[in-house]
Amino acid sequence: MKKPKRExxxxxxIKRRNFISFAIFxxxxxxxxxxxxxxxxxxxxxxxxxxxxxxxxxxxxxKTELFFRRLIFNENHLVKTYPREMAAKKIRHNSDIGxxxxxxxxxxKLHVKKISGEILQISLDELMALPKTGITYNFKxxxxxxxxxxxxxxxxxxLITHYQLHEETRLGYVSFETPDxxxxxxxxxxxAMHPQTLLAYQMNDELLNGQHGQPLRLIIPIxxxxxxxxxxxxxxxxxxxxxxxxxxxxxxxxxGL
Amino acid sequence: xxxxxxxxxxxxxxxxxxxxxxLTIMIWSGILIYWANDEYRLTVFGHTYIxxxxxxxxxxxxxxxxxxxxxxxxxxxxxxxxxxxxxxxxYTIISGDWRQLLPNRHSFKEAWQVLLHDLHxxxxxxxxxxxxxxxxxxxxxxxxxxxxxxxxGLAIYKPxxxxxxxxxxxxxHLARISHxxxxxxxxxxxxxxxxxxxxxxxxxxxxVISGFEVITKTTKPAIESKSENEKT
Numbered sequence: 001m002k003k004p005k006r007e008x009x010x011x012x013x014i015k016r017r018n019f020i021s022f023a024i025f026x027x028x029x030x031x032x033x034x035x036x037x038x039x040x041x042x043x044x045x046x047x048x049x050x051x052x053x054x055x056x057x058x059x060x061x062x063k064t065e066l067f068f069r070r071l072i073f074n075e076n077h078l079v080k081t082y083p084r085e086m087a088a089k090k091i092r093h094n095s096d097i098g099x100x101x102x103x104x105x106x107x108x109k110l111h112v113k114k115i116s117g118e119i120l121q122i123s124l125d126e127l128m129a130l131p132k133t134g135i136t137y138n139f140k141x142x143x144x145x146x147x148x149x150x151x152x153x154x155x156x157x158x159l160i161t162h163y164q165l166h167e168e169t170r171l172g173y174v175s176f177e178t179p180d181x182x183x184x185x186x187x188x189x190x191x192a193m194h195p196q197t198l199l200a201y202q203m204n205d206e207l208l209n210g211q212h213g214q215p216l217r218l219i220i221p222i223x224x225x226x227x228x229x230x231x232x233x234x235x236x237x238x239x240x241x242x243x244x245x246x247x248x249x250x251x252x253x254x255x256g257l
Numbered sequence: 258x259x260x261x262x263x264x265x266x267x268x269x270x271x272x273x274x275x276x277x278x279x280l281t282i283m284i285w286s287g288i289l290i291y292w293a294n295d296e297y298r299l300t301v302f303g304h305t306y307i308x309x310x311x312x313x314x315x316x317x318x319x320x321x322x323x324x325x326x327x328x329x330x331x332x333x334x335x336x337x338x339x340x341x342x343x344x345x346x347x348y349t350i351i352s353g354d355w356r357q358l359l360p361n362r363h364s365f366k367e368a369w370q371v372l373l374h375d376l377h378x379x380x381x382x383x384x385x386x387x388x389x390x391x392x393x394x395x396x397x398x399x400x401x402x403x404x405x406x407x408x409x410g411l412a413i414y415k416p417x418x419x420x421x422x423x424x425x426x427x428x429x430h431l432a433r434i435s436h437x438x439x440x441x442x443x444x445x446x447x448x449x450x451x452x453x454x455x456x457x458x459x460x461x462x463x464x465v466i467s468g469f470e471v472i473t474k475t476t477k478p479a480i481e482s483k484s485e486n487e488k489t
Binding site: 011 | 258260274290325326415416423429430467469
């Protein structure tokens with residue numbers, strides 16, 4: 001026979017509820033700590049196109065970036081531009097991996113690898129003969145500084161049109177590499193084809209000097225500075241993500257703004 | 258005779274405690290990001306009073322050179338931080354608890370009296386409901402701050418795609434400064450909050466875990482009075 005259940009006294013109720021809630025609270029604290037240790041000690045991703053991040057964090061970075069791309073990315077969303085006078089006279093220089101020293105334009109050709117295997121070799125003079133576009137915008141570094149600067153060059157779109165690379169733009173990605181292949185970025189096609197993406201050969205009123213990617217650099221205002229490769233040597237197209245210097249060091253592959 | 262008085266709902270307790278590790282991780286990873294270019298300082302008439310942050314601070318927390326790690330954590334935990342705040346606000350709206358939280362037209366005057374009382378300058382604290390006027394203002398402000406962090410965060414995370422948001426925040430640069438100042442605000446809120454909790458005593462702290470308070474019932478009044486010793 002079951003014992004008849006006695007009504008708990010107030011004291012007992014208080015004790016019982018305190019015990020239960022503190023036990024749950026303790027369990028929650030312990031599992032939070034365990035979860036945190038798990039995440040913090042989770043293995044790094046297998047190095048490939050991206051590397052240097054913990055696996056769960058990389059998944060989160062990729063998913064988050066894709067979420068925002070699908071939700072709001074639109075090539076009609078233009079980067080805010082400023083009056084020319086607001087541009088910095090002296091443009092901040094941060095790093096020159098892959099673009100050390102000088103590379104006079106006469107010793108340089110832009111190599112564009114077509115799907116057919118054909119490689120276009122384009123000189124700076126040929127590029128400068130194409131329609132010139134200028135932009136004054138706020139350049140943003142992933143480190144957190146930003147600077148209004150003025151650049152001039154050829155729209156990436158105009159290069160595609162002029163050299164009839166429409167077939168190539170059906171692929172998902174464009175890769176840019178320095179002539180020595182020490183610095184390289186992968187850009188998703190919608191960002192590359194953004195109307196404000198420039199192949200710049202001029203800052204303010206002078207041709208790019210050594211520190212700023214002489215003779216041609218990428219200015220892609222919808223991406224952080226790390227994607228704005230200096231000294232373009234080769235442009236190629238592919239359907240899978242091309243290798244990317246900073247994505248191999250734990251940064252987000254897209255780094256879009 | 259002792260009696261149980263229900264005080265904090267399960268959801269309020271849940272979101273409150275979950276927020277503690279979340280905000281800690283957000284601030285920590287935020288500093289990892291900030292370190293990459295620590296340019297903010299408080300300068301008045303050419304004299305710098307505070308530089309965020311001194312070297313010993315970075316050395317203590319082993320922060321230098323971990324920008325990509327900071328970004329990865331920040332962009333994962335921002336989801337939970339946002340969702341947690343969203344659930345809390347949704348709950349207070351549905352349950353009607355917002356009535357006890359939003360300051361009313363007397364709150365700003367009363368909050369001053371609460372402050373004087375807390376500082377032992379004034380003997381009697383103004384009558385209060387579940388929360389006193391100062392608490393109402395603080396707890397509402399912290400929600401607005403959380404909302405501000407999410408908005409300014411989005412404004413600096415996607416300034417091109419959310420350009421209208423960045424514009425609302427006064428531009429990229431100002432949005433970033435606001436985001437930073439809000440973080441300083443959390444830290445100050447946290448410190449004051451802890452001091453207040455210590456002063457309010459164990460039973461008050463316990464109620465935020467167990468949800469109820471133990472009160473001593475005297476002869477049951479027909480109308481429950483809001484007496485001085487029920488103050489939390």
